[in-house]
Amino acid sequence: MVVILTLSATHLSQSQAATDDPLVTQAEESPQNWPAHGRTYNEHRYSPLNQINTETIGRLKLAWSSNFDTNRGQEGTPLVVNGILYATTNWSKVRAYDGASGKLLWSYDSQVPGPSAVRGCCDTVNRGAAYWNDKIFVGTFDNRLIALDAKTGHKIWEVDTIPKDAWLGDIRSYITDGAPRVAKGIVMIGNGGAEFGVRGFVSGFDAETGALKWRFYTTPNRSNQPDHAASDAPLMTIAYRTWGPHGAWIHSGGGGTVWDSIVYDPQTDLVYLGVGNGSPWNYKQRSDGIGDNLFLGSIVAIRPETGEYVWHFQETPQDQWDYTSTQHIMTADLEINGKKRHVLLHAPKNGFFYIVDAQTGEFISARNYVPVNWAKEIDPVTGRPNIVPDALYSLTGKPWAGLPGDLGGHNFAAMSYSAQTGLVYIPAQQIPMVFTPDAHPLKHKGLNLGISMQGLPDDPAIRDGFLKTLTGWLIAWDPKQQKEIFRVDHRGPWNGGLLSTGGNLIFQGLANGEFHAYDARNGADLFNFNAQSGIIAPPISYEVNGKQYIAVETGWGGIYPLLMGRTALSSGWTVNHSRLLVFALDGTAELPPQNDRGMIPVKPPEQFDAQQAAAGYQLYETFCQVCHGDNALSGGVLPDLRWSGAIHHLAGFQNVVGRGALTAYGMARFDDILSRQDIEKIRQFLIKRANETYAREVAARANPQNIPQGRAITE
Ligand SMILES: O=C(O)c1cc(C(=O)O)c2c(n1)C(=O)C(=O)c1cc(C(=O)O)[nH]c1-2
C-alpha cells in the first residue's frame, strides 16, 4: 500500500511538472523574480519592487557589470529565478550569473554558423530565453530551439524548428531571434525572414521532450491544400480567399512571421500571436493587388495545447509598409465606459494604439500614438483603417513618404504598464520612409521587397532635411482615455525598451548610451548613467537577499544602425560595448575607461573607375546596405567598409566578398549571386565613397579625444 502511494505521488508530481511551473504561472507571488519575458504572463514588464524609488534613486549606482563576447546589437530581456540571472546575447548565446555578485556560473554557445547572419534582415540579435521546470529555452538564429539545464547549462534537447517537408515558399530564408514562451508545458516559438521570403508559422513543443505538439501557419498554402497543421481550417476557409491566387506570395511564402510577441493569457486560456508583414512588401506584386492578405498584420488567438484557431483581428490589411503586428502585446483589466473589460493593449508598427477584447477579439478602440499619414482613422465600429489612397504605393505606382516608416511608431523595444499609475509607457519613434515600388523577380539571396533600395543621396541639404524628421521619445499613454499624458523627448529614434516599478519609476536605456530613470507619474528625469554604449534592450528588476537590482544589456545594433548607417548616429554618437549592467542602491562598481573612437578613417586608394563605381552603388544598396549602412556609411556596429583593408586589393576583396574568408564572423559569401565583375564594381564604389568622405571624417576628429564632434557625426 505504501509503495503504491509513493508511486502515484511521484507520478503526480511528474505530470504536474510537465504542465505547470508555479514560478512562472504564479510569478505575481514572487516579486523578487523575473521568470518570464514580460515578468508575468500579462507582459506588463512591471516589477512591484520598491526599494529603489523616487526618494532613494539618488543612491542608485552600478553594482556589477559583465562584458559579453559579441559586440553587436543586444536586445535580450534577462530572466531571474531565485537569484540566478539568465541573459541571452547576440549570436544566440546564453549566460547564467549569480544575480548578487555577478559571478558567471555557466555560459552556453549555440554555435550559430556565421553565414546564417545574411539570412536575416536585422542583426544576429536575440531577445531572450524562457524558463520552465528548471530548464532554460532559447531559439537560435539558425532556427533551433534548445532546452538547457538551468543549473548547469548542459543541453537537454534540441530541435530544428523548420520542417523539411512542409510548403514554406521557395526561398525559406528563416531566422529565429525572438524569445520562446511557455504555457501549460508547451514551448512556443516563431521566426523571422519576411523581408527575404518565408511563410510565417509558430510551433508548440513539449517542454520536457521537445516533441512537436502543433504548428500554426499564418499565411495560406499556395494551392489551398491542408498542411496537416493546426491552421488548416482557418487558412482554407478564411485566409486563402483574401490573397490573389497568382501573386508572388506563391513563391515567397507570403511572410506573416511571428518574430516577437507570443502571449499566453491564463484568464482566457488563449495564446496571442503578433503576426508580421507581407513578403514581398509590394502588395501589387505579392497578391496582384487583391485582398486583405490574412493573417498579415494581425493578432491571432489560438489554444495553447493544440494551436487551434479561435479568433483574429487584422490591424493592417493590404500591408505594403512592413507594418508588423509583432510588437509587444499586453493583457490588462480596464474599466472602459464604466464597464470592466479584460483586454489586449497593442501599439503595432502602424502607429495606432489598439484596445481589443481578449476573449473575443472584438475591436474596442484605436487612437494614433505617433503621427500617422497612411490612414485617416481607424473605423470606430469595425476597427478597419481608412487607408489614404496615395499610401497604396504599389497600386498607384508612385513613390510615397510614409509615417510611420517601415521601422514603425515603435519596434521591438518593449513597452511597460504600471497598474499603479494606470499608464502604458511606449518607446516611440519617427523614422519616415519613402516607399518606391520596383517589382523585381524574387531572388534566392538578399532582400525581396519589391521596392527600390536606393537610399539617401550624399547631399548635405537632403541629409539635413531628413535628419530633422528623425525623433524618438517616451510616451506615457492612458489607455482608458486613449491619450498621451506626458512625454520625455530623446535625441533621436531607436531607444531601449521600458521597465516600470513599484518605486514609481520607469527605466530606459537610450540610443546615445545613457541609462535613465524617470518619475512614472510625470516623466521627471531622476537618474542618468553613462553606459558607454547605445542601449536598445529593455531593463528588468529583481531582488536577492533583500536587495533590489536593475539590470540591462547594453549594445547598439538591430536593424536601424545596420541599414540606415551613419544617419542612425544622429540619435547620439555611440560605439558598441556589449555588456550586462546591474545597478543597486550604494553599488560600488565602475566601468572601464571609455573608448568612443569607433571606426577610424584609413586613407583609401586614390584611383577608382567612376563608371564601375556608379554600377557598384546599385549593387551595394541591394546586397551590402542592409548590414554595412546606406551609401557605405556604417552605423557603428558592423565594419565601415570605406576604411576596410580589403578594399585596397582586388584579390583580397574577392576573397572576402566572393569566397567567404570572413564567414566565421557573419560575413556571407556572395559568389553564388554576384560575379567577380560585380564584386569589383562594389569595391570601386567603396573606394569612391572613401575618397569623397575621408577628408571630412578626419576633420571631424580633429580634437584631443579623436571622436567625431557635432554635426560631423552624421555626415
Ligand atoms: O518580417 C520579418 O520577418 C522581420 C523579422 C525581424 C527580426 O526577426 O528581427 C524584424 C523585422 N521583420 C522588422 O520588420 C523590423 O523592423 C525589425 C527590427 C529588428 C531588430 O531586431 O532590430 N528586427 C526586425
Ligand SMILES: [Ca+2]
Ligand atoms: Ca519585417
